[in-house]
Amino acid sequence: MDILPAIDLKDGKAVRLSKGLMDSAKIYSDEPWQVAKKFEELGSKWLHIVDLNGAFAGEPANLEQIKKIRENCNLKIELGGGIRDEETIKMYIELGVDRLILGSIAVKDPQFVKDMAAKYPIAVGIDAMDGMVAVEGWAEVSSMKATDLAKEFANAGVEAIICTDISKDGMLCGVNVEFTESIALASGIDTIASGGVKDITDVLECKDNGNIAGMIVGKAFYEGRLDLKEAFDTVGHI
Structure with a gap:
């Protein structure tokens, strides 16, 4: 199981939100690339980046910081937020991003996602409220069940699904393991849990489940509740 530390970018800074609300942003660093470097030093293999402004704007909005992160660390980077067309995907691939996350567009145009997955390393972001898919930076909740969206991408060449409750x-209230597992079983695709990680018990629970391919760690690290080195050791990462 992979552990993917996260950097959420808002106005060029590394922040964390509560329940996806932009006005809840807490700033953790003015230099996100330094945070990425710290993750690398702790032994991470992956970095999960979300361009929060981009998610709302529908286009890249923190490009300079993303470039800086890429230039200063050797981590594999997966990136989401505001990626709506092939031009943006190509731009990020050329920049050295290893995997792109398609979220809102996966609901509106699933065929586009399948077409892109045939050409590029693509993950699908499925974000849900009470089991229903949310889009546009979580500002809207659709009438589609998250598991139905997951089924849509079975055998479509998608590398992973990142599912967020x-x-x-x-x-910091614990991972929704049941929800993550339902997405994994519906899609047959490596599924990464996102949202709610509080401490090492969540790491153990996801690892022991057997159907969860990875987990994203954010606030638990920033608030000092999860020792990443211990987490990596727990999953046999190092």
């Missing part, structure tokens, strides 16, 4: 995101 919005009600738990940034709340």
Whole structure:
């Protein structure tokens, strides 16, 4: 199981939100690339980046910081937020991003995602509130079940699904393991849990589940509740 430390970018800074609400942003660093370097030093293999402004704007909005992160660390980077067309995907690939996350567009145009997955390393971001898919930076909740969206991408060449229970995101209240597992079983795709990680018990629970391919760690690290080195050791990462 992979552990992917996260950097959420808002106005060029590394922040964390609570339940995806932009006005809840807590700033953790003015130099996100330094945070990425710290993750690398702790032994991480992956970095999960979300361009929060981009998610709302529908286009890249923290490009300079993303470039700086790429230039200063050797981590594999997966990136989401505001990626709506092939031009943006190509731009990020050329920049050295290893995997792109398509979220809102996956609901509106699943065929586009399948077409892109045939050409590029693509992950699908499925963000849900009470089991229903949320889009546009979580500002809207659709009428589609998250598991139905997951089924849509079975055998489509998608590398991974990142599934977030919005009600738990940034709340340090524990991962929704059942929801993550339902997405994994519906899709047959490596599924990464996001939202709610509070401490090492969540790491153990996800690892022991057997159907969860990875987990994203954010606020638990920033608030000092999870020792990343211990987490990596727990999953046999190092």
